Amino acid sequence: MSILVTGFTGKVGSAVAESLKEHGMSFTCAVRNVEKAKREYGDSYSFVNLDLTDPSTFEQALVGIDKVFLMYPPGGEIQFDAFLEAIRTNGISHIVYLSVKDVQFLPFIHHYKNEKAIRKLGVPYTFIRAGYFMQNLEDVLSEEIRQRQRIFIPAGKGKTSFADTRNLAEVALRSFQNPSAHLNKHHVITGDKAVDFYRVAEIMTMALGKRIDYTNPSVKEFKSFMVGKGADESFVNVVIGIHFPTKLGLAKGVTKEFETITGRKPISIERYIEDNRNEWL
Numbered sequence: 001m002s003i004l005v006t007g008f009t010g011k012v013g014s015a016v017a018e019s020l021k022e023h024g025m026s027f028t029c030a031v032r033n034v035e036k037a038k039r040e041y042g043d044s045y046s047f048v049n050l051d052l053t054d055p056s057t058f059e060q061a062l063v064g065i066d067k068v069f070l071m072y073p074p075g076g077e078i079q080f081d082a083f084l085e086a087i088r089t090n091g092i093s094h095i096v097y098l099s100v101k102d103v104q105f106l107p108f109i110h111h112y113k114n115e116k117a118i119r120k121l122g123v124p125y126t127f128i129r130a131g132y133f134m135q136n137l138e139d140v141l142s143e144e145i146r147q148r149q150r151i152f153i154p155a156g157k158g159k160t161s162f163a164d165t166r167n168l169a170e171v172a173l174r175s176f177q178n179p180s181a182h183l184n185k186h187h188v189i190t191g192d193k194a195v196d197f198y199r200v201a202e203i204m205t206m207a208l209g210k211r212i213d214y215t216n217p218s219v220k221e222f223k224s225f226m227v228g229k230g231a232d233e234s235f236v237n238v239v240i241g242i243h244f245p246t247k248l249g250l251a252k253g254v255t256k257e258f259e260t261i262t263g264r265k266p267i268s269i270e271r272y273i274e275d276n277r278n279e280w281l
Helices: 011-022 034-041 055-061 080-089 110-121 142-148 165-177 197-208 219-228 233-247 257-262 269-275
Strands: 002-005 027-031 047-049 065-070 094-100 125-130 185-189
Touching: 002 011, 011 027, 011 165, 027 034, 034 047, 047 055, 055 080, 065 165, 080 110, 094 110, 094 165, 110 125, 125 165, 165 185, 165 257, 185 257, 197 269, 219 233
Parallel strands: 002 027, 002 065, 027 047, 065 094, 094 125, 125 185
Antiparallel strands: none
């Protein structure tokens, strides 16, 4: 039997797949376009078609699977409840679900209702409630950092407890290796401290050898600029929403759960930036 890794083309899913591979665990990566994935990755991974907007792909994706690393994908018309039912009827023994920190206080987001649905499903689960991804600096924010040497995001002056996706992947790995130790638990995973984006800009300046500024735009200024250069408005609204808790000062909580689970300190924002400095040069 094997593990199905959803979200493989994203930062967390790919990190989970890499971690499972390093530890010799059997797994399959779920993607919407198998041929495209094979062209990009060759024989490095095993792929199966899964489109969470298309229930006709669910049964085949779960053949030979007994555990699932589950993410909620971006986009509309996601048939999440139908996929959960397919998980239940196919005898899946464990779901590791990527959620978000403080989800219990956020009833208006997908993760809140998804956690509730998973708990009701009756399948053993582990929730990984993640802090703000360090890797957003490579994705959402990277173009402005490279082109204009600025962190351009409406996050205000609030601090956030950045989490590295490599740490999230390790918690997922350990949950699969020893399910009984993580049975029906939620793990809140953050970095070792909370910092604001002014401090992130200072760290990047030192690591890259060129000045990076955090410009702290207003929501209106950010949205106008992003839409003006062709970004999809719904995507821009998602980005604004991701950073709103930081702006309100709600994202600064730090936990020790990664250290408790692994016996090691989480990856620091300084190490992450040093490890990935070529992304912004």
